[in-house]
Amino acid sequence: MSDPILTAAEMRAAEAAVIAAGTSVDTLMARAGAAVAEAAWRFAGGCPTLILCGPGNNGGDGYVAARRLRARGVSVHVAAWAPPRTDAARAARAAWDGPVVPLEDAPAAPLLIDALFGTGLTRPLDDAIAAPLDRLAAGAALRLAVDLPSGVGSDDGAVLGPVPRFDLTLALGSLKPAHLLQPAAALMGRVAVADIGVPAPGATMHRIARPLLPEPGPADHKYSRGMVAVVPGAMPGAALLAAGAAQRAGAGYVLLADEGAGGADALVRRRWSPDLLTDARIGAIVVGPGLGRDDDARARLEAALAAGRPLVLDADALALLRDRLPLEAPAVLTPHEGEFARLFGDMPGSKIERARAAARRAGAVVLLKGADSVVAAPDSRIGIAPPAPGWLASAGTGDVLAGAIGAMLAGGLPPFEAACAGLWLHGDAARRAGPALIADDLVTHLAAARGACA
Ligand SMILES: NC(=O)C1=CN([C@@H]2O[C@H](COP(=O)(O)OP(=O)(O)OC[C@H]3O[C@@H](n4cnc5c(N)ncnc54)[C@H](OP(=O)(O)O)[C@@H]3O)[C@@H](O)[C@H]2O)[C@@H](O)CC1
Ligand SMILES: [K+]
Structure with missing residues (x-):
């Protein structure tokens, strides 16, 4: 077994333990945003990028990624659904010195990065979010979801409305059940996990990995093999x-x-x-x-x-x-x-x-x-x-x-x-x-x- 899978509550608890041990949430967000920027760079080769940012820390990751990608010379546009509501996301927004347009006004770009909602999604997206998300996803050549595609239930893999298909989903810290459970998993494209320094000791759920099975040895006979x-x-x-x-x-x-x-x-x-x-x-x-x-x-x-x-x-x-x-x-x-x-x-x-x-x-x-x-x-x-x-x-x-x-x-x-x-x-x-x-x-x-x- 490898690759722990955490529920949203377990992820929050793991994050809280790391924060209690002295790592700030801003540091975790900086790691997450850097991982998103790196994945986007490798995946899309620096093509013009639109990043959609939501009000929580998923959006915060998006602002960090925007700054990182622009520092590499990528043409980056940012569109927001709502202003940041957490301290860490506000700080990440403040550190982004480019413009932020309302979601409905955003022009499509070849790479779409969805940082609207992650593990904090609590209800289906309303049409004012789902419609532009759908339009912008259709207008992109490549789609990358930050942690989760916005609109999927992290714990149960439910798809809470019309969620577009992504080409790459970067799970932050750990896999969540939705990365493997249907119908959500079918929308994620390739799933990669970014290590942001949030360990998950004692996780009860894992993605099944290749087992290590013994080869028959010289002392084995047909019955000992089973x-x-x-x-x-x-x-x-x-x-x-x-x-x-x-x-x-x-x-x-x-x-x-x-x-x-x-x-x-x-x-x-x-x-x-x-x-x-x-x-x-x-x-x-x-x-x-x-x-x-x-x-x-x-x-x-x-x-x-x-x-x-x-x-x-x-x-x-x-x-x-x-x-x-x-x-x-x-x-x-x-x-x-x-x-x-x-x-x-x-x-x-x-x-x-x-x-x-x-x-x-x-x-x-x-x-x-x-x-x-x-x-x-x-x-x-x-x-x-x-x-x-x-x-x-x-x-x-x-x-x-x-x-x-x-x-x-x-x-x-x-x-x-x-x-x-x-x-x-x-x-x-x-x-x-x-x-x-x-x-x-x-x-x-x-x-x-x-x-x-x-
Ligand atoms: N765990 C970790 O170690 C790290 C996690 N990180 C990142 O944080 C993410 C989790 O962040 P998060 O908890 O702030 O939740 P997030 O998904 O941004 O959304 C919450 C906001 O959305 C709102 N809202 C919810 N549903 C809605 C809807 N349908 N329509 C409209 N609004 C809706 C909700 O408001 P409310 O429900 O109160 O109205 C709240 O304001 C995680 O996925 C990862 O990307 C990294 O930064 C660092 C390390
Ligand atoms: K997302």
Whole structure:
């Protein structure tokens, strides 16, 4: 894990701690504005620039950036929505010796820098702000957002009105949830983080990074690398995908509890019996892909729950789980939004809050899938996946994810780390597989993704 993610309140607390330790807010703003100017210079090569400044410290960053860019010889215009309302922003405004025009009168420029609102946005933009922002964004060749595009909810990734698309978003100090949560994340373009000297010790949320996974050593054997048992059901293809994914994600031994055909020769196949799951060498059981929802499926799920081994519960298993929460065995649940709603009902709050509440209720790790997958642990830790290719929206990719997580669990990772690692492998395999991928391609590319984690 790396790259902490902070809510607006956590960011303010981190900032307050740095200020209490002797760094002034003006110094932080000077760093933030300098980082914006540097990013603009590198990104747009000194082309004529219009900077939009709001009334808070986001606007203050904009005034600092204006001064810095002009000092480099860039043609800079500044437009303001309202006069600065904080001391630091007033000081930054006073240090800018160029003109400031009202937002509605601003002429478009090739580079637009949006420093209207950042983490202090409290409500949707009214039309007097949204309309000129839209016009000026449309008239620019490149758009850079300071901390966040104005109009997105920092904590929940909501888009509070018509927010233009940006090419680059410079997150100040730390990532915020909106940088990764949809729909806001889709508007940000490339996201970069500027270090402004505000550490975030004890952050509970992180962007999921490439995991460091051990290579097999001379003392390893197939069982020490991890044995995964996959419980099949009515649709054998789904279980085959999960089993193949567990193999290619690095499990040493994969057992598919089904005598049928298909899959690699290295896949061990046995006729289903609940006793198969009592093998003490099993490090993880994957149940749900293609399971079905009839009495037989229920019996298989019960056998998996009774085995006391770490579990990955996906797809149909989630539909049968409602009366079985909280779980006793260590487990990762991998619902998409529909499965989540059926299992946990209508929950209020952001995707992060819902996943967290569900993990607490389930006594298990919940990986809420989507274009912005969120992993929540019962102890409140959160991992959010970096953006993954939209081509993953394809049949069977969830089965592959379940198998990859199974391999991570069987390899010895605790459930939260296993879910995050499996998710990273899945996204990386998708990037490698490329456009129009099918789930089978993901299985193939998991091996290279796994190899990148040494
Ligand atoms: N954290 C750090 O370490 C550092 C943070 N820094 C920077 O500070 C930023 C946060 O600054 P901030 O708290 O002053 O909030 P900001 O986003 O500028 O807006 C607040 C103002 O907007 C107003 N307002 C809100 N919504 C509105 C709406 N819809 N329409 C109209 N008005 C609206 C609101 O007024 P009110 O809600 O009271 O009416 C208030 O006046 C952060 O994103 C980063 O860029 C760096 O400078 C240094 C280090
Ligand atoms: K902004």
